[in-house]
Amino acid sequence: MVVGQTNTITASPYSLYGIGVNTKSSIGRNSALGGGGYAFQTIDQINNHNPASFATIPDNNFLYDFGLTAELSSISSRGNEEKRLAGNISNLAIAATTGASSGFGLTLEPYSDVGYALIGVESNIEGSYDTFISNIFGSGGLNDLKLNYGYILKNRLRVGVGLSYIFGTIKETQRIQSQYNSLEVEDKNKYSGFRMDVGLQGTISDYLKFGFTARLPTSLKVTHDRRISKKVSLTPKPQVVENTTGEHLPNFDLPLELGLGIVYTPSSSWAMNLDYSRNFWNTTDQNDNIGTFIDQEIFGVGIEYAMDNQSINYWKRIKFRIGGSYDSGYLEVYDHIIDGYSVSGGIGIPLSRSSKSSINISYGRSEHGASQGILVEETLNTFNINISLVDIWFLKRKIN
Amino acid sequence: MKHLNWILILTILFVVSCSTEERDIPTLEVGQEFTDKTVRLIEIDTFEVRTSTFKFDSIVTSQGERLLIGRYLDNYFGTVKSESYMELTTEDYHVPEDAELDSIALIMGYDGYYYNDTLQLSHIQVHKLLEDLEPAEDNFYNTSSLTFDTIPLVTKRFYPEPLGGDSLHISIPKSFGVPIFKLIKEKSISDDNDFTEQFKGIVLRPSSDGNSNVIGFTNDSERTYLRFFYSIPEEFNDEDEDDGNELVLDFAITPIYGLSWFNRITSDVTGLPLEVLGDQEDGLSSSKGGGLTFVQSGTGYVTRIEFPTIKNIGDLPGTGTILSAVLEMTPLVDSYDDILSLSDSLQVHVVDQNNELSPFLPNGNGIVYGRFGETDLEFGEPIYQIPVTGYIEQELVEAPEIDNGLILMPNDFQNSIDRVVLYGAGFTDFSPKLIITYAIYDE
Numbered sequence: 001m002v003v004g005q006t007n008t009i010t011a012s013p014y015s016l017y018g019i020g021v022n023t024k025s026s027i028g029r030n031s032a033l034g035g036g037g038y039a040f041q042t043i044d045q046i047n048n049h050n051p052a053s054f055a056t057i058p059d060n061n062f063l064y065d066f067g068l069t070a071e072l073s074s075i076s077s078r079g080n081e082e083k084r085l086a087g088n089i090s091n092l093a094i095a096a097t098t099g100a101s102s103g104f105g106l107t108l109e110p111y112s113d114v115g116y117a118l119i120g121v122e123s124n125i126e127g128s129y130d131t132f133i134s135n136i137f138g139s140g141g142l143n144d145l146k147l148n149y150g151y152i153l154k155n156r157l158r159v160g161v162g163l164s165y166i167f168g169t170i171k172e173t174q175r176i177q178s179q180y181n182s183l184e185v186e187d188k189n190k191y192s193g194f195r196m197d198v199g200l201q202g203t204i205s206d207y208l209k210f211g212f213t214a215r216l217p218t219s220l221k222v223t224h225d226r227r228i229s230k231k232v233s234l235t236p237k238p239q240v241v242e243n244t245t246g247e248h249l250p251n252f253d254l255p256l257e258l259g260l261g262i263v264y265t266p267s268s269s270w271a272m273n274l275d276y277s278r279n280f281w282n283t284t285d286q287n288d289n290i291g292t293f294i295d296q297e298i299f300g301v302g303i304e305y306a307m308d309n310q311s312i313n314y315w316k317r318i319k320f321r322i323g324g325s326y327d328s329g330y331l332e333v334y335d336h337i338i339d340g341y342s343v344s345g346g347i348g349i350p351l352s353r354s355s356k357s358s359i360n361i362s363y364g365r366s367e368h369g370a371s372q373g374i375l376v377e378e379t380l381n382t383f384n385i386n387i388s389l390v391d392i393w394f395l396k397r398k399i400n
Numbered sequence: 401m402k403h404l405n406w407i408l409i410l411t412i413l414f415v416v417s418c419s420t421e422e423r424d425i426p427t428l429e430v431g432q433e434f435t436d437k438t439v440r441l442i443e444i445d446t447f448e449v450r451t452s453t454f455k456f457d458s459i460v461t462s463q464g465e466r467l468l469i470g471r472y473l474d475n476y477f478g479t480v481k482s483e484s485y486m487e488l489t490t491e492d493y494h495v496p497e498d499a500e501l502d503s504i505a506l507i508m509g510y511d512g513y514y515y516n517d518t519l520q521l522s523h524i525q526v527h528k529l530l531e532d533l534e535p536a537e538d539n540f541y542n543t544s545s546l547t548f549d550t551i552p553l554v555t556k557r558f559y560p561e562p563l564g565g566d567s568l569h570i571s572i573p574k575s576f577g578v579p580i581f582k583l584i585k586e587k588s589i590s591d592d593n594d595f596t597e598q599f600k601g602i603v604l605r606p607s608s609d610g611n612s613n614v615i616g617f618t619n620d621s622e623r624t625y626l627r628f629f630y631s632i633p634e635e636f637n638d639e640d641e642d643d644g645n646e647l648v649l650d651f652a653i654t655p656i657y658g659l660s661w662f663n664r665i666t667s668d669v670t671g672l673p674l675e676v677l678g679d680q681e682d683g684l685s686s687s688k689g690g691g692l693t694f695v696q697s698g699t700g701y702v703t704r705i706e707f708p709t710i711k712n713i714g715d716l717p718g719t720g721t722i723l724s725a726v727l728e729m730t731p732l733v734d735s736y737d738d739i740l741s742l743s744d745s746l747q748v749h750v751v752d753q754n755n756e757l758s759p760f761l762p763n764g765n766g767i768v769y770g771r772f773g774e775t776d777l778e779f780g781e782p783i784y785q786i787p788v789t790g791y792i793e794q795e796l797v798e799a800p801e802i803d804n805g806l807i808l809m810p811n812d813f814q815n816s817i818d819r820v821v822l823y824g825a826g827f828t829d830f831s832p833k834l835i836i837t838y839a840i841y842d843e
Contacts, residue, residue, distance in 0.1 A: 134439060176723075230721060
């Protein structure tokens, strides 16, 4: 079965836990290069992974990026397999210079995603031999609206700071059916909070640049709405049992996330990036349901090639990218750590002979989870398409 | 730059339009171990059920369409007896002056209802009513009575055929009708008032020692009537047309004139547990009634049920709600058979502490019925399953506490003598059980 839809992209049962699965959405080329890119500079494409990168926007340039993503997922558990197609916006971003040595950017991208349906969960009615069925649905997700500012501190060193506003709603509905009676529990959690990023980028040599970021830990405020209704004795109208709004739940903690990356450019044709990040979930000491949040490590690698980046030959400017990553997982369920890996590839096609604007298309395949026991194994085929536009402000054309 | 702005605006619109919430998510079946978020359901059947029997002081028996006549002896309900009182009128009091009364018959149309043994010889005595058929209050009740001539006009001996037969034919002595017929011919009787002044009506009673059955007859004027057969002598027609000019004058129950009939239904429970019941407010606890409770239409016996400990449901851990509450009541084995048939459903009503009916309906959605559970019928042991979810919820929110109770009564409470004997609290195997399914959604 393939179901198409928008908004919630994930179909992962693991999104049941916490604030859902991390969307790992990236801007532009990053998707094809293993998802990382802490050392990338924002020159003709916005790099949201490091606020320091915004310092390098060429003077008077205006950058704009819009991306869509589609995910074909296949979920299997105990020999059952299910396919699903979903799509969403992967990002919306603008960036511009604020002077010769600084730049800023504003991005909006999904932060986490929830989309699960646990159907036909059968439980015993305690005190009897009968069973009842519950169906659990989750949807929603969080968004990250982020303002970045980068500044050239010295010729070879750039610093940046970012302020995120993370917000969104996650909805969970449980439906219980016991004979002719049913109970519905609708939970709506609204999350919101600010988060600071600091970033650093440096140029070691003409061939080698590095980047470092720290996303500071933060607490998201959680307000909880709950509506419980039931239908009993074949009455046509559901009867509201409880309706509470605005209840404060314990905050949800986001951990310190450190990212480190290098990019190596031996020639103008080749670029290779290596990235490593570590998310310190352990210190948040959180668990949800049967899942425990644990420290997570992500390794990423990517290679980009273009015959001649500066060529006037259109074809020579097409970029080819491949990448891969390994994610050690942030979730432990029944002593199983839900890790995963991905491989990806893509191309960047210039929009015209003269402009630096481009369309980036990438495809990635990732797998995580395990299908043994109660666990669920997911295979995701992800397609990304991004439009990266570069416009130059205050550029007076000499010939009209 | 201009085109860029347009793209911006369009994409923002696109983002906004994408933000709709509801959609389809695939339906992967995973085990319950995958989450511990599920709501817990608990089934509890240990709440006390208190049962008793009481008797309605009176029930209205002048509505409906059934005349109930008969008498039988019941092991649990004593001597059960029903008599029918009725006023009879006709549409047109015109009879030619030269008409001659030939014969009179009372035709009683069976309506199909019977209780107890129809193979026994039965008796119906037809008495003349000596009092106007007018109620002391607004209605006639099962307890109402009017004076009648104790010497019957006629006693009919018959074997009832409530299912096969169409009607019962009772010949009435011609002498009874001659004076009335004369008055009509003379036009001294020209309307209902004139008529009922001369003839108040009749009472149909079982014989005083009868032990056979109670039979239902219809009060429909098309099928139940007192018929005067008369003819007009024709001087010039001396041949063969005698049956051709047979004419009739029918007197029937005409409900358009208000109350024109009622059933008097009584029982003699001397020597039985029910003997102690007097006022409607008095109850016979099942522990004093041989562990049984009783329900009977017509006479007014009903079973009262209380759940004295139900408020303890608040002691359960966490926050929850009742998903279903079913009361199971079992009819006494051997108290029913083919001729003492068991109602397949019982009506459920709410009464207050004085056993007065409350307008509150147990589920706010029409009358609640207790019916036989399907699985029980398969094993041949009928158990009434009575949905009481709405009632229990009402009781739980009630403060201060009012000693409400539920009562069970047969469907045809005013127009039949159906009865049920139920196991009351105390019987280990068959005692009433309140089975509650409780959902805990917050630990």
